[in-house]
Amino acid sequence: MxxxxxxxxxxxxxALFVSPLAIPGAYAAPTSDYHYEIHVAGQPSTYVQQDSVYMKNGTLYVQLNSLADRYWIQASFDSTGKRAGFNGWLKKIGVRDGSKKAIVDGKVVMMPKPAYFKKEKDSKQPGVYVPFQFAIEALGGTYTGYNAQTKAVTAKNLQExxxxxxxxxxxxxxxxxxxxxxxxxxxxxxxxxxxxxxxxxxxxxxxxxxxxxxxxxxxxxxxxxxxxxxxxxxxxxxxxxxxxxxxxxxxxxxxxxxxxxxxxxxxxxxxxxxxxxxxxxxxxxxxxxxxxxxxxxxxxxxxxxxxxxxxxxxxxxxxxxxxxxxxxxxxxxxxxxxxxxxxxxxxxxxxxxxxxxxxxxxxxxxxxxxxxxxxxxxxxxxxxxxxxxxxxxxxxx
Structure with missing residues (x-):
């Protein structure tokens, strides 16, 4: 039979494909003194994505794996584990561990500081960390600045x-x-x-x-x-x-x-x-x-x-x-x-x-x-x- x-x-x-976007006010348990706040296009002002960012050599970095995944963009790595590609619908981002050079939708983009890869405790894939401003702009959003009082880096206009x-x-x-x-x-x-x-x-x-x-x-x-x-x-x-x-x-x-x-x-x-x-x-x-x-x-x-x-x-x-x-x-x-x-x-x-x-x-x-x-x-x-x-x-x- x-x-x-x-x-x-x-x-x-x-209800398998529930949107990966954060719910209003959602905030993951902090793992850093710094965090990001992203206002998504077309959503109410109370709808804010938040998660940790990390200060390194005077630059705030975000884990690109986690951020890109919210926008249905998945990471893959070459055999060396030193090159990462992030592919989604009409979106391709490529970065290399220790390099400032990135590829965004077929064009070379220079980041202000190099990407770095880090072995993560609960994942087989390394975490890919890039400057927050680069990540936002590569995903089609607008970087809006840093609030030293709240230690929050902010962005807007990312499309749901x-x-x-x-x-x-x-x-x-x-x-x-x-x-x-x-x-x-x-x-x-x-x-x-x-x-x-x-x-x-x-x-x-x-x-x-x-x-x-x-x-x-x-x-x-x-x-x-x-x-x-x-x-x-x-x-x-x-x-x-x-x-x-x-x-x-x-x-x-x-x-x-x-x-x-x-x-x-x-x-x-x-x-x-x-x-x-x-x-x-x-x-x-x-x-x-x-x-x-x-x-x-x-x-x-x-x-x-x-x-x-x-x-x-x-x-x-x-x-x-x-x-x-x-x-x-x-x-x-x-x-x-x-x-x-x-x-x-x-x-x-x-x-x-x-x-x-x-x-x-x-x-x-x-x-x-x-x-x-x-x-x-x-x-x-x-x-x-x-x-x-x-x-x-x-x-x-």
């Missing part, structure tokens, strides 16, 4: 990140959260827009993979609303550079699919129709009408939690109930009514109207199949210890 977490589900798990991106086979793929435009970028020429979602994004992530059959699959997961309980997934499938399939499923507060492959086939589920795409050709080789199989009406939506040749576990995005369906006969059944006691069913039914995505709905989690027996964990809403329940597929003909 094939059952695995999909990249889309991983992207959306636990609005691009999500990933790197695949040397190419960067990014989505503008403001308008949903998706681009690819080789790091040299201008980014090329490849499509648009025609929709803005909230707490989102992007994944790009090349399938075993040579297709390119781009998946964008978006968790939206307050407090980010709504989930949607976009999929775009390319063959030889041409878009051949696309899919979108908006589950609102429902769960996203826990499967994206079955026996080598790519699964695309729009929450109504499940399509199986042959890897390599990109052809649709099988479709399953989930609304028909779920037997709850044509306006319902379903995500996939597990499947085998003869059965499908699907969860309704509107009432959060998990069903078992026989693919061949079309028969289906609500699992909680089959595997729980009368008292447990009552407790579940009382909690379902208030169920949310993170509350596991009917509290049934699929674990494994052995022969014709399916095993689930039931975590009762009343706080009883979780227990294992089983369902015999022979009951569903």
């Amino acid at each position: 094939v059952y695995k977490k999909s990249c889309a589900s991983l992207l959306l798990a636990s 990140p609005h691009f999500i991106y990933t790197t695949h086979h040397g190419m960067m793929y990014g989505a503008d959260k403001n308008d949903g435009a998706v681009y690819k970028w080789d790091g040299k020429s201008k980014p090329v827009q490849i499509f648009s979602l025609n929709h803005n994004l909230d707490a989102a992530g992007i994944d790009v993979e090349t399938t075993p059959g040579g297709l390119l699959l781009i998946t964008i997961g978006n968790s939206y609303g307050e407090p980010h309980l709504n989930s949607e997934v976009y999929q775009f499938l390319y063959k030889n550079g041409a878009l051949i399939r696309q899919n979108h499923a908006d589950y609102s507060p429902g769960n996203t699919d826990l499967m994206d492959r079955y026996k080598g086939k790519i699964m695309m589920n729009d929450s109504h129709i499940l399509r199986f795409i042959e890897d390599g050709s990109g052809d649709v080789v099988q479709t399953i009408d989930l609304t028909k199989l779920g037997n709850k009406g044509v306006d319902q939506q379903y995500s996939i939690e597990a499947m085998d040749d003869d059965m499908l576990l699907l969860r309704n995005a509107n009432d959060f109930e998990l069903s078992i369906a026989n693919i061949h006969t079309g028969h289906s059944a609500l699992l909680y009514k089959q595997v729980l006691s009368a008292n447990e069913q009552k407790v579940v039914e009382e909690s379902l109207p208030d169920a949310l995505q993170f509350m596991s709905a009917d509290r049934l989690t699929f674990k494994k199949r052995v022969g014709h027996t399916l095993y689930f964990t039931f975590a009762s809403p009343n706080g009883d210890p979780p227990r294992t329940v089983t369902y015999d597929l022979n009951q569903l003909k």
